[in-house]
Amino acid sequence: MRRFSLWLRDRPLVSDSVLAAALLLLEVLGVANSDHKLTYLGIGVLLPVPVAFRRLYPRVMAAAMLVLSITSAVIGYLTEDNADHIALLGLGIMLYTLVAYVGRREGLWYAGGLVADSAFSFLLLDKPSGTDALFTAMFYLLCWTLAEFIGARHAYDTEVAARLAVADYDRERRAHDAVSFERTRIARELHDVVAHAVSVIIVQADGARYALRRDPDIAEQALTTIAGTGREALRELRRTVSLLRIEPTLEQVPQHGTAGIAKLVEVMRSIGLAVELELTGELDSVPPEVSLGVHRVVQESLTNTLRHAGAHPKAWVRVLRGATDIVIEVTDSGGIPVHDPTGNAIKGGGMGLAGMRERIAVLGGTIETGRAPDGAWRVYATIPLDTADES
Structure with missing residues (x-):
């Protein structure tokens, strides 16, 4: 059942179409x-249509519902038909949709339109204003109250989703840092093995070349040492390289250039962070290591x-890509800063800032982090470009 509800939540058109079909059935019964009857049925078929698309195009469908309500009142006046359209309950549904999914300001504007529409209908059709007006007001008030509760629940769910996304990213980042640390250790080990073995082989080869004619025994011993050192180096090399054969998946490798940054910003926006992005200059042709550094920062x-x-x-x-560097x-909008043991404000207690500084330092750049006078937190980094490498 829960899986079905999640399936419906991702397909609002399906559930809203079922609601519109129910209103249409009531309209058919009210003919x-x-x-x-034909005029009544024509209006009755049109009234539920905006309800089916209310969450896809909330503002447009709400306005369409209001126009259909006024149209039905005018047609009822011209034909002297006082039969009520049950599908006009969609006006309250539209009010609920605007408040819950768009915002209170749009809801207030629409509520004003509903008051004008109700007054127009009561005056035009000469209906009693007592019970009908009270019922209409109570219905719209109930729709607004329900929308407030649902809107609060949506905000809570969004906040939880954002926190979970941050927690997932933190876990993935820690795992990535652990893997990077291990790979760095293996790289150092690989360098030590290869450098030591090659140095021994070169020295022994030079000695064997000089001793080959004068002292064959020493030359043979040097060649034996070369063979043993080479075999040992090859064995260590195979062992070390075998640890590096597991490559990261495509999803774990960030995209380079503008596409990667745009994708990153899109993901952050989807979990609740309002981001404004400005990309200047040709960023798709920079070296991969520089592009990765920009992405990580x-x-x-x-x-x-x-x-x-x-x-x-x-x-x-x-x-911004300039002639000699990338800035x-x-x-951000600022927040409550965390302080380190020396009393200096820092942006969180993890290894993020240290990781950024290390990455920028490897690329030969500079980075500044700190709080601006207006309270905003600012990260400013520059990475130099080697035009020779790019060509």
Whole structure:
């Protein structure tokens, strides 16, 4: 059952179409109360249509529902048909949709339109204003109240989803850092093995060349040492390389260039972080290691913003490629800073800032992090470009 509800939640058109079909059925049943059945049925078929698309195009469908309500009142006045359209309950459904999924401001505007529509209908059709007006007001008030509860639940679910996304990223980052540390250790070990073996082989080969004619026994001993050293180096090399054969999956490898940064910003926006992105210059032709560095700095900065910049975080990302370097600037709306043991404000207690500094230092760049006078947190990094490598 839960799986079916999740399936419906991802397909709003299906559930809303079922609701629209129910309203249409009520309209068909109400045809008998009308003196102009074809006209009544024509309006009755149109009224449920906006309900089916209410969550896909909430503003447009709400306006369409209001127009159909006024149209039905005018037609009822012209044909002197006082039969009620049950599908006009869709007006309250539209009010609920705007408040819950769009915002209170749109809901207030629509509520004003509903008041005008109700007054127009009561005056035009000369209906009693007492019970009908009270019922209509109570119905719209109930729809608004229900929308407030549902909207609060949606906000809570969004917050939980954002926290889970941050937790997942933190876990993946720790795993990635552990793997990177192990690979660095293996690389150092590989370098030590190869450098030592090659040095021994070169020295012994030079000695064997000089001793080959004068002292064959010494030359033979040198060649034996060369063979043994080579076999041992080959054995160590195979063991070390075997540890590196497991490559990261495609999903774990970040995209390079503008596509990778745009994808990263899109993911952050989907979990609740408002991000404005500015990309200037040709960023798709920089070396892969520089592109990866830019990606990681933006990724870590936006993650810190999502975690520490308050209830409604915002961030501004600017990546500028100049003639000799790339400038990365990430600022956010600010939040409650965390302090290190020396009393200096830092952006979180993890290894994110240290990792960024290390990566930028490897690339020969500089990075500055800190809080601006207006309270915003700012990350400013520059990475030099080697034009010779790019060509």
